[in-house]
Amino acid sequence: MSEGLRHLVVVPVVLPLACGAIMLLIDERRHAAKSAMGLASIALIACAALALIANANVTSMYALGDWRPPFGIVLVADRLALMMVLLSAVIAFAAVRFSIARWQRAGPRFHSLVQFLLAGLNGAFLTGDLFNLFVFFELLLAASYGLALHGSGRVRVRESLHYIVINLTASLFFLVGVSLLYGVTGTLNMADMAQRIPGVPGADRVLVEVGAAILAIAFLVKAGMWPLGFWLPSTYAASSAPAAALFSILSKVGIYAVLRLWLLLFDAGTGATLLLAGGIATIAYGTSAMLASQELARTAGASLLISSGTLLAAMGTGIPEAIGPALYYLAVSTLGAAAFFLLVELVERVRQPGANLLAVSAEVFAGPAPDADGEDSTEAKMPAMAAILAVAFLGCALLVAGLPPMPAFIGKFALFTALLAPAAVPVAGWILLALITVSGLASIMAMARAGMRIFWGSRLRSQRIRLVEIAPVAGLMAVSLGLTVAAGPVMSYMQQAEREVHSPRGYVEKVLSRP
Amino acid sequence: MELIVSLGIGALAGCGVWLLLRPRTFQVIIGLSLLSYAVNLFIFIMGWVRGGIAPVVKPGAVDPSVFADPLPQSLVLTAIVISFATTALLLVVLLAARGLTGTDHVDGREPGE
Numbered sequence: 001m002s003e004g005l006r007h008l009v010v011v012p013v014v015l016p017l018a019c020g021a022i023m024l025l026i027d028e029r030r031h032a033a034k035s036a037m038g039l040a041s042i043a044l045i046a047c048a049a050l051a052l053i054a055n056a057n058v059t060s061m062y063a064l065g066d067w068r069p070p071f072g073i074v075l076v077a078d079r080l081a082l083m084m085v086l087l088s089a090v091i092a093f094a095a096v097r098f099s100i101a102r103w104q105r106a107g108p109r110f111h112s113l114v115q116f117l118l119a120g121l122n123g124a125f126l127t128g129d130l131f132n133l134f135v136f137f138e139l140l141l142a143a144s145y146g147l148a149l150h151g152s153g154r155v156r157v158r159e160s161l162h163y164i165v166i167n168l169t170a171s172l173f174f175l176v177g178v179s180l181l182y183g184v185t186g187t188l189n190m191a192d193m194a195q196r197i198p199g200v201p202g203a204d205r206v207l208v209e210v211g212a213a214i215l216a217i218a219f220l221v222k223a224g225m226w227p228l229g230f231w232l233p234s235t236y237a238a239s240s241a242p243a244a245a246l247f248s249i250l251s252k253v254g255i256y257a258v259l260r261l262w263l264l265l266f267d268a269g270t271g272a273t274l275l276l277a278g279g280i281a282t283i284a285y286g287t288s289a290m291l292a293s294q295e296l297a298r299t300a301g302a303s304l305l306i307s308s309g310t311l312l313a314a315m316g317t318g319i320p321e322a323i324g325p326a327l328y329y330l331a332v333s334t335l336g337a338a339a340f341f342l343l344v345e346l347v348e349r350v351r352q353p354g355a356n357l358l359a360v361s362a363e364v365f366a367g368p369a370p371d372a373d374g375e376d377s378t379e380a381k382m383p384a385m386a387a388i389l390a391v392a393f394l395g396c397a398l399l400v401a402g403l404p405p406m407p408a409f410i411g412k413f414a415l416f417t418a419l420l421a422p423a424a425v426p427v428a429g430w431i432l433l434a435l436i437t438v439s440g441l442a443s444i445m446a447m448a449r450a451g452m453r454i455f456w457g458s459r460l461r462s463q464r465i466r467l468v469e470i471a472p473v474a475g476l477m478a479v480s481l482g483l484t485v486a487a488g489p490v491m492s493y494m495q496q497a498e499r500e501v502h503s504p505r506g507y508v509e510k511v512l513s514r515p
Numbered sequence: 516m517e518l519i520v521s522l523g524i525g526a527l528a529g530c531g532v533w534l535l536l537r538p539r540t541f542q543v544i545i546g547l548s549l550l551s552y553a554v555n556l557f558i559f560i561m562g563w564v565r566g567g568i569a570p571v572v573k574p575g576a577v578d579p580s581v582f583a584d585p586l587p588q589s590l591v592l593t594a595i596v597i598s599f600a601t602t603a604l605l606l607v608v609l610l611a612a613r614g615l616t617g618t619d620h621v622d623g624r625e626p627g628e
Contacts, residue, residue, distance in 0.1 A: 131590055138597045145604060154615045158623040161540065161612050164605050165621075168547055168598075169535065172554045175594055179554075179587065183561035188586070 005055060009062040009077045011048040012085050012122035015041055020115030031104050034111040038096050041115060045122065046089040053082050053493075059500065059510050061128070069128070069511050070192035076128040076511060079497035080327070084125040084256055087331050088249045090479060091338045092118055094472035095242040098342050101469045103242050106151040110242075113150070117143035117246060124253055128511055130178050130188045133257065137174065141167050144250060147243040148235060159238035166221065166231050174218035180211030191511035194264045194504055212265060216258060223254030223308045226281035233289060233301030241345030244297070248337040251304055252330060255311050259323070262315075264504045272318040276428055279313025280435060282306075287439040290446045296344045296454075299446055300337060303400045306439045307333035313432050314415055320502045322418040324495035329411030331490075332483055336399035336408060339476035343396050346469055347389060350460045385465055390455045392470065395477045397447035402440050407484040412436060414491065520560055527553035538626075540609045540619050544602065551598040555591050562587035 019041040023034050052060065059078040063069060077085075096114055104110045120140025127133050145167075148160040182188055184207045185196045200208055217228070224232040232251065236244045262271070286305030293299045307329070314326035395406070402408030415436070419429040454460075483490055500506060527549050534546025562584035609619075616623040 131593070135593065135597070138601070142601065142604070145601075145608075149608065149611075152611070154623065157608060157612045157615050161605075161608050161621065164601070164608060165535075165543055165547065168601055168605065169550070171597075171601075172550050175554045176557060179558040179561040179590070182587070182590075 005051065006060065006062065008048045008052055009060055009075050009126065010064070012045045012089075013075070013119055013126065015044055015048075016115040016118040016122070020112040020119065023112045023115065024109065028108055031100075031111075035096060035100050035104060038111040038114060039093060042089050042093045042096065042118065045118065046086060046093070049082050049086040049089065052077050053079070053086070058082070059506065061510050070187050070189040073132050074128040074189065074191075074511055075126045076191075076507065077126055078500050078507065079493065080256070080260065080501055081125040083327065083331065083493070083497060084249075084252070085122050087252075087334060088118065088121045088125075091249050091334065091476070092246060094338060094342065094476050095245040097475070098245070098469055098472040099242040101466050103151070103240050106240060107149070109146070110150055113143045113146040114242075114246065116140075117147060121249065121253060125256060128190050130181065130190055130193065130261075132188075134171070134174055134178055137253075138171060140250070140253070141171070144243075144247065147246060148239045150243050151240040155238045156240075159235045162231055163235040170218045170221040173214050173221075177211045177213075177215030177218065180207055180214065184208050184211065189511070190261065190264055191508040194508050195512070197265055209270070212261070213271070215261065216271070219254040219257045219261075220278070220312075221254070222251060223258065223312065224251050224282070224305050225278045225308065225312055226285050229282065229285075229305060229308070232305060233293070233298045236301040236304065236341070237295060237297035241342050244300070244341040244344075245338040248304055248334050248341060251308055252311075252334055255308060255315075255330065258312075259315060259501060263501050264507065272316050274316070275312050276316030276318075276432075279309045279311070279316050280428075280432060282309030282312060283432075283435045283439050285309075287435070287442045290439075291442050293446070296347060296450055297341070299450060300340045300344055300400075302446075303333075303340065303443060304337050306443070307337065310412075310415075310436055310439075313435075317419065317429060317432065319418050319421065320498065321421065322415060323501060324491065324498035325411050325414035325418060327494040327497055328483075328487075328491055329408060329415060332399070332407040332411055332480055333402075335476050335480050335483075336396065336406070339473050339480075340396045340400055342469075342473045342476070343389075343392055346465055346473070347393065347454055349465065350385070350389065351454060386455065386460055388470060389465070390451070392473055392477070393447075393451050393455070396473075397444065397451060399477065399480055401443035401447060403444065405481065405484055407480050407487065410484060410487045410491070412440070517560075520556065524553045524556050524560075527556070538620055538622075540612065540621055543621060544605060544609060547605070548598075548602060551594070551602075555594055555598075558587050558591050558594060560587075 019037055023037060026034060052058065059076065061069075062075040062077070064073045064075065067073070092114060096111070099110060117140050120136050120138075120143060123136030124133055124140060127136055145160065145164050148163055149156060178188070181193065184200060184204045185193050187193050187196060197208060221228045223229070236247050239247065258275075283306055286302050286309055289302035289305060290299055293302055310333075311326050311330055314322045314329075398404075399406040399408060402412050416433055419433055531546045531548075531550030531553060534542045534549065537543065537546065612623060613619050618625055620626070
């Protein structure tokens with residue numbers, strides 16, 4: 001690999017960090033300059049990730065300060081990490097683009113916080129050092145606290161308080177897990193640790209497993225696995241639209257960390273049953289939350305829970321072939337959730353305040369809705385905007401529920417194929433298959449019900465919605481459609497990533513080899 | 516020595532968990548602080564409890580068993596700084612929540628309301 005390209009690995013971490021710091025010095029009122037800087041930085045990150053992906057020999061190791069591992073801290077860019085970097089850049093681009101219309105003015109330092117969040121995310125994806133992973137987690141969490149509070153207000157501050165307390169507690173679990181693993185293995189470098197764990201004597205083996213389990217608690221809180229994820233829908237529903245869209249990738253960091261560390265440090269059998277059971281419970285909880293929620297934003301949060309549950313359960317089946325489709329599903333479901341969170345805010349803006357409650361009480365008491373006389377209907381008032389929003393909503397519904405032509409369908413289909421393979425887990429595989437199907441059905445029911453209430457059942461207010469706000473939603477959907485069209489190459493990339501993750505020897509050798 | 520340290524960590528963590536589950540925001544903050552002390556001590560003893568040994572390697576000396584492990588100490592330092600910063604942030608959010616809701620209950624309203 002050429003000398004210049006070698007340094008590209010560090011760009012996704014350093015660039016947003018520098019960019020966010022410079023933005024702090026710029027006057028708060030110069031939103032145009034800040035948003036342009038932010039978008040440029042995100043575009044450059046995406047370009048760096050694409051250049052690294054396009055490079056034939058993808059896995060590359062970067063020793064920070066040229067301190068060789070296992071003593072120095074390393075960044076490792078393999079297919080899985082680069083895919084996550086690219087995905088978060090796409091979502092951040094859409095969120096920042098969306099915020100230009102109004103949200104960037106709702107509170108101070110929005111663009112800096114987005115950049116710091118990106119630095120933390122990319123660092124967490126790329127790092128090859130366990131304690132560095134903790135530091136990057138804290139960086140992205142600190143930025144996410146700021147973003148959750150963005151726009152302020154009673155509900156947001158209350159939910160952020162819960163969010164901060166839960167994540168601080170999870171961070172303490174993280175620290176306990178890291179220090180246990182360090183105490184037994186004597187290293188923090190992930191590749192070095194993977195090499196040393198098989199040689200750990202029997203009595204200490206328990207400590208390693210306890211440490212890994214405590215670490216997993218910290219990750220699964222972020223992923224929103226069933227008994228740990230009750231905070232997720234309400235926090236995401238309370239935060240502002242661009243922040244919520246960014247948070248949809250945040251819950252995938254937990255999944256990424258579990259996948260990376262679990263398969264690197266242990267064989268796929270350890271703890272798989274727990275992941276499978278937790279994933280299945282999460283899908284069930286997400287499905288019922290989806291059907292029960294009366295607020296659109298909570299529906300979007302529930303769809304994130306379903307996607308987390310599907311991914312965890314797919315990992316928990318222990319079928320190596322399930323990881324590739326799961327990664328494909330991870331990408332598309334995250335894009336779908338981000339688009340949905342952005343769209344929810346636009347839809348809520350054109351709704352009558354309180355229309356939600358009216359619709360509910362009308363259903364409960366089976367009486368006519370108070371505004372049933374139908375004078376000056378939606379069509380007469382603002383046909384174009386209502387139509388655009390309705391079409392976008394339909395697209396989002398298909399995307400979230402995983403129906404063709406949207407790509408989640410392909411991900412689920414490939415996942416089913418892996419589950420139905422002869423060697424697959426018999427009973428749990430069938431339960432999972434049924435639950436994923438039911439969750440898709442529940443999603444389409446919940447979305448159809450919400451869509452009918454909003455676009456057919458109630459009068460819409462004429463609110464100005466600018467093209468700049470619809471464009472990111474449309475852009476995210478176009479990217480999703482692109483993933484359907486290019487499903488072949490993308491899926492083969494994911495399967496290569498799956499093979500890399502499943503044979504960690506290549507990763508270990510790459511990190512520990514002397515140049 | 517081990518017994519004293521582990522009892523101390525246990526007491527700190529126990530008090531921390533108790534306070535964390537209390538309904539008032541200030542109790543939650545104190546609980547989090549106690550928990551983070553417990554965790555910091557826990558990281559510290561992962562370099563083994565031995566009194567009177569410096570983590571500094573003198574030139575020429577190569578026997579690692581007569582030196583304390585410096586890595587947990589630097590980890591603790593990082594963890595302290597991070598928990599200090601996030602606790603400060605949480606305090607600000609606590610005050611904002613108190614101002615906006617008029618109560619210090621974590622749910623933003625008194626149980627009877």
